[in-house]
Amino acid sequence: MATDKSVETSLDAAGTSARATVARPAYNGLVMHQLRWNAVLSQWVVVSTHRQDRPQMPADWCPFCPGSGRVPDHYDVYLYPNDFPAFSKDAPPYEPYVQEKGLFASTGARGACEVVLYSSDHKLTPSKLTLESWGKIVQLWAHRTRELAAVEDVSTVAVFENCGEAIGVTMPHPHGQIYAMPFVPPLVQAELRSSQNYAGGHGGACLFCDLLRGELDQQERIVFANRSMVVFVPYAARFPSEVAIYPRRHVSSLLGLQDQEQADLAEAISVARRKLDNLYGFVMPLMMSVRQKPFRNTGDAPDAPYHLRVEMLPVQRSATKLKYLASLETAYGTFLADTRPEEKAAELRKAEPATLAEAPG
Numbered sequence: 001m002a003t004d005k006s007v008e009t010s011l012d013a014a015g016t017s018a019r020a021t022v023a024r025p026a027y028n029g030l031v032m033h034q035l036r037w038n039a040v041l042s043q044w045v046v047v048s049t050h051r052q053d054r055p056q057m058p059a060d061w062c063p064f065c066p067g068s069g070r071v072p073d074h075y076d077v078y079l080y081p082n083d084f085p086a087f088s089k090d091a092p093p094y095e096p097y098v099q100e101k102g103l104f105a106s107t108g109a110r111g112a113c114e115v116v117l118y119s120s121d122h123k124l125t126p127s128k129l130t131l132e133s134w135g136k137i138v139q140l141w142a143h144r145t146r147e148l149a150a151v152e153d154v155s156t157v158a159v160f161e162n163c164g165e166a167i168g169v170t171m172p173h174p175h176g177q178i179y180a181m182p183f184v185p186p187l188v189q190a191e192l193r194s195s196q197n198y199a200g201g202h203g204g205a206c207l208f209c210d211l212l213r214g215e216l217d218q219q220e221r222i223v224f225a226n227r228s229m230v231v232f233v234p235y236a237a238r239f240p241s242e243v244a245i246y247p248r249r250h251v252s253s254l255l256g257l258q259d260q261e262q263a264d265l266a267e268a269i270s271v272a273r274r275k276l277d278n279l280y281g282f283v284m285p286l287m288m289s290v291r292q293k294p295f296r297n298t299g300d301a302p303d304a305p306y307h308l309r310v311e312m313l314p315v316q317r318s319a320t321k322l323k324y325l326a327s328l329e330t331a332y333g334t335f336l337a338d339t340r341p342e343e344k345a346a347e348l349r350k351a352e353p354a355t356l357a358e359a360p361g
Helices: 049-053 131-149 186-201 207-218 259-280 327-332 341-350
Strands: 033-038 043-048 078-081 106-108 112-117 156-163 175-181 222-225 229-232 243-247 286-291 309-314
Touching: 043 049, 112 131, 131 156, 131 175, 131 259, 186 207, 207 229, 207 243, 222 259, 222 341, 229 259, 243 259, 259 309, 259 341
Parallel strands: none
Antiparallel strands: 033 043, 033 106, 078 112, 112 175, 156 175, 156 286, 222 229, 229 243, 243 309, 286 309
8 A cells, every 4th residue: 555654734743742753544546535424314434444454453563662663762641643544634625414415425534533652561551550641641632632623624522542352442552542523423413412402491501510410419329529520320321330520610621621620530530440440350341432522513502511521431241241232222222221320330439449438519
């Protein structure tokens, strides 16, 4: 496959987020890299054929380890350009869907995909990261979100992590990712509509703030809390041992967090990850996402209140059983919960580091 070395643009990392120089795939007739409109579901599907070439859990080589030639010989937390991006600054510009485009519409997958390397230690699991390391990760999330949010091509900045082979991880080195997308993803659209509907019937109140207030009142699903963050198992959790982290203060994105709140978020993530790994005595396979309000192109809910939060979605329903997203969840969008949220919250409170049964209100 032909390669080119892309010229740095506003979609490239800047400032303190140093990057390695990496040969990138050249987008030509042999590589399809576009968004295709699913007219039945009214959502974009990203077609990115070069991702088929990603390495699958290599045993004797890692591009993220010092000495690979891809990263510095010494680093702590590092931002690395995704070698197989689903969204790229080199893709054609994005154009929103309109009915005049017909049933078989497509557009450019303009954006960015980056890898956040949590540590240079290949074998270090996220739950073993120091509080200082999580603090630097949160700072990098916020720093890069600010840079990407300033780009006109970017609507949504998605910060996330896939952990464990059961999730489909292809590189075992501890890392997360940042995707800058030119549209608002379907689940975020649904959240915005729910929030707007709730605000319309409750004097402009924030749905998420009221949910957090209710969880603090009921207490039974609270797992941990500090000065500015609350960790709990949601009342209608879709995944076993699902965990949510909400800021106590209403803030819509990482950009709104104060320094102390960033530190408190780092602590909350650290505590939650340690508890989840200690629940069954092994690394919990999970998806972690940072949910923040889109920065533009919010469609029919531009003024909907939105609340920054972190979601952890484990797929381990017991020490020996996985939760598979089968036909009802995947084909019909209806989740079957095999565990009771109140019981999982109690188990997580007891898991090390043990926390109080009640959180300060």
